[in-house]
Amino acid sequence: MTSFQHTAHPTRVVFGTGTLDRVADEVERLGRGRVLVLASADLAAAGDRIEKVLGPLVVARFDDAAMHTPVEVTARALEVMRGAGADCVVAVGGGSTTGLAKALAVRSGVDQVILPSTYAGSEVTPILGETADGRKTTRSSPDILPETVIYDVDLSAGMPVPIAVTSAVNALAHAVEALYSPDVDPIVEWLALDAITRLGRGLRRLPAEPHAQEVREDLLHGAWLAGTCLSAVGMGLHHKLCHTLGGSFDLPHAPVHAVVLPHALAYNAAAAPDVVRRIAAALDVIDPGDVPGAVHDLVLRAGGPVALSELGMAAGDLERAVDLAVEHPYPNPAPLTRAGIAALLREAWEGNRPATADGVRTTRITRTVLDTLSGTPDPRLHALMSDLVKRLHAFAVDNDLTQAEWEQGIDFLTRTGQMCSDVRQEFVMLSDTLGLSSVVDVLANSRTPDSTASAVLGPFYLEGPPELPQGVDITGGFGGTPLHVDVHVTDTDGRPVADAVVDVWQSDEDGFYDLQLPELDGPVLRGRLRTDADGRLRFWSIVPSEYPLPMDGPVGAMLTATGRHAYRAPHMHFMIDAPGRRQLITQLFPVGGRYLDSDAVFAVKPDLIVDFAARSGPTPDGREVAGEWRELTFTFRLGADA
Numbered sequence: 027m028t029s030f031q032h033t034a035h036p037t038r039v040v041f042g043t044g045t046l047d048r049v050a051d052e053v054e055r056l057g058r059g060r061v062l063v064l065a066s067a068d069l070a071a072a073g074d075r076i077e078k079v080l081g082p083l084v085v086a087r088f089d090d091a092a093m094h095t096p097v098e099v100t101a102r103a104l105e106v107m108r109g110a111g112a113d114c115v116v117a118v119g120g121g122s123t124t125g126l127a128k129a130l131a132v133r134s135g136v137d138q139v140i141l142p143s144t145y146a147g148s149e150v151t152p153i154l155g156e157t158a159d160g161r162k163t164t165r166s167s168p169d170i171l172p173e174t175v176i177y178d179v180d181l182s183a184g185m186p187v188p189i190a191v192t193s194a195v196n197a198l199a200h201a202v203e204a205l206y207s208p209d210v211d212p213i214v215e216w217l218a219l220d221a222i223t224r225l226g227r228g229l230r231r232l233p234a235e236p237h238a239q240e241v242r243e244d245l246l247h248g249a250w251l252a253g254t255c256l257s258a259v260g261m262g263l264h265h266k267l268c269h270t271l272g273g274s275f276d277l278p279h280a281p282v283h284a285v286v287l288p289h290a291l292a293y294n295a296a297a298a299p300d301v302v303r304r305i306a307a308a309l310d311v312i313d314p315g316d317v318p319g320a321v322h323d324l325v326l327r328a329g330g331p332v333a334l335s336e337l338g339m340a341a342g343d344l345e346r347a348v349d350l351a352v353e354h355p356y357p358n359p360a361p362l363t364r365a366g367i368a369a370l371l372r373e374a375w376e377g378n379r380p381a382t383a384d385g386v387r388t389t390r391i392t393r394t395v396l397d398t399l400s401g402t403p404d405p406r407l408h409a410l411m412s413d414l415v416k417r418l419h420a421f422a423v424d425n426d427l428t429q430a431e432w433e434q435g436i437d438f439l440t441r442t443g444q445m446c447s448d449v450r451q452e453f454v455m456l457s458d459t460l461g462l463s464s465v466v467d468v469l470a471n472s473r474t475p476d477s478t479a480s481a482v483l484g485p486f487y488l489e490g491p492p493e494l495p496q497g498v499d500i501t502g503g504f505g506g507t508p509l510h511v512d513v514h515v516t517d518t519d520g521r522p523v524a525d526a527v528v529d530v531w532q533s534d535e536d537g538f539y540d541l542q543l544p545e546l547d548g549p550v551l552r553g554r555l556r557t558d559a560d561g562r563l564r565f566w567s568i569v570p571s572e573y574p575l576p577m578d579g580p581v582g583a584m585l586t587a588t589g590r591h592a593y594r595a596p597h598m599h600f601m602i603d604a605p606g607r608r609q610l611i612t613q614l615f616p617v618g619g620r621y622l623d624s625d626a627v628f629a630v631k632p633d634l635i636v637d638f639a640a641r642s643g644p645t646p647d648g649r650e651v652a653g654e655w656r657e658l659t660f661t662f663r664l665g666a667d668a
């Protein structure tokens with residue numbers, strides 16, 4: 027059960043193109059006949075047109091409305107109005123002219139007909155913000171609400187793009203904050219979401235098609251809906267901050283909205299997840315965690331301001347702004363803390379792109395780089411490159427990376443590359459020791475849960491090992507505990523896979539691969555075998571032992587510098603290929619081996635820990651073995667080829 031209250035504010039709305047011509051009808055409809063025309067200096071021409079349409083109904087004109095409705099300007103306009111005996115104001119312009127009309131109406135009871143030229147939205151609210159002695163005060167009264175609003179798309183189409191952007195974001199802020207207001211009701215919610223859809227769509231198209239009628243119509247329609255939301259519910263953090271910054275630091279109203287909205291959204295996102303999800307859907311943003319960033323991008327791409335510093339605010343004023351913003355408590359989804367607001371304002375002052383919900387931050391340079399990638403024809407490459415750039419930049423920003431650290435990193439990677447040769451793959455080892463190889467391996471293997479788990483390839487695999495017959499001894503005379511390997515290869519239903527190609531490789535008793543022993547002539551402890559008709563494979567080897575990764579390169583230096591050991595748990599490698607089957611690269615680890623719980627490359631998986639069972643006495647193939655030997659039995663299950 028959802029309980030709610032809804033108050034509809036009774037403003038008459040006339041929406042369309044060329045509707046300015048209906049202004050005289052609308053004044054007469056109100057029963058008024060003595061009009062004071064209010065226009066801002068930049069809309070003098072529109073004021074003149076209105077005067078022409080109104081003809082003899084006009085008794086006075088005032089073109090000096092100012093930002094934030096200073097009470098001194100209102101006093102002057104009031105004098106003009108009273109002097110002329112006006113009973114109605116017709117105001118054409120943005121928030122400043124509308125504010126002045128409201129200030130006159132609340133003092134004198136005159137009727138108002140407003141023709142908005144921007145997307146302010148204040149024309150449909152009963153709220154008036156005024157400034158006196160550098161402080162902004164806000165009040166609400168039915169007398170403040172304009173009687174009639176004439177929306178003329180042609181009028182707003184003349185608005186320069188930078189003003190269109192900031193005032194559309196101002197409107198967007200009304201809709202956003204309405205959604206998480208404690209007073210929100212189903213009608214307001216519906217209006218707000220439609221407003222966000224229209225404003226988002228309009229803002230996206232605005233830079234390329236600034237004068238397209240559809241674009242301007244979307245923006246004006248959205249602004250009306252958003253203003254209607256503003257009239258119905260209380261606003262939160264965003265508006266509080268904008269009023270503080272605008273009223274006390276003399277910053278321009280709409281541009282402040284454009285800068286602050288992404289950061290206010292980021293501040294509240296975790297406390298209003300449902301709202302953020304709905305905004306994401308309305309704005310067509312795929313990742314709800316990136317809604318604040320997407321709003322920032324929308325402003326930036328449309329050419330709007332993104333930093334308070336850009337608007338002329340001094341860094342030294344931030345402290346006082348924080349004081350003012352937390353002075354009086356008000357409802358807001360996320361609790362208002364001094365530290366939180368200070369961080370928000372700092373981010374807004376610097377113009378940073380808000381971090382995503384999972385903490386990825388990008389700077390303006392990041393956005394520029396991402397833009398250069400936008401033409402990548404392969405969508406997968408585009409996605410991977412974009413994310414890589416975002417995360418690399420975020421790494422640098424979040425850690426305040428110094429030039430020296432960056433140089434050290436480049437040097438490290440250079441040496442890693444230089445260390446690579448036909449028999450040494452330092453880059454693979456870097457990936458292995460950072461766990462990346464195992465992460466990729468888990469991703470690949472988790473897609474085939476019925477098949478045997480895989481494990482990393484490692485740097486010691488050699489292409490094209492010698493083909494060896496069943497029953498072979500691969501030790502090349504190397505000592506160690508004899509191991510009889512007797513394994514099966516099946517499909518995921520347990521049916522034998524005959525003639526599977528199985529490459530095996532392992533280290534010697536001292537922990538070295540043949541590749542690491544230059545005095546050796548030819549491959550040892552490695553080979554290629556094939557399963558028989560029953561999918562079975564048998565050969566002799568030795569029990570593998572733990573061994574350290576080579577420590578003489580940059581990866582070794584990294585392990586030392588981070589206080590890590592270099593040991594791999596004992597293991598034997600397998601690479602199995604069979605027609606129609608997915609290739610399996612894996613390792614088997616003897617139960618009880620050292621480093622099983624701290625393997626240097628994070629390759630150990632429980633299913634791969636196997637009993638290399640101790641045996642004595644006769645061997646399966648009659649081979650003479652003095653003393654203990656071991657037996658490895660295991661079934662590899664291969665998934666079907668994708």
Ligand code: BEZ
Pocket residue numbers: 454455458459482483484485486575594627
């Ligand atoms: C290996 O098992 O051969 C290995 C794997 C990763 C890094 C170093 C060695």
Ligand code: FE
Pocket residue numbers: 484486532533594597599
């Ligand atoms: Fe190995």
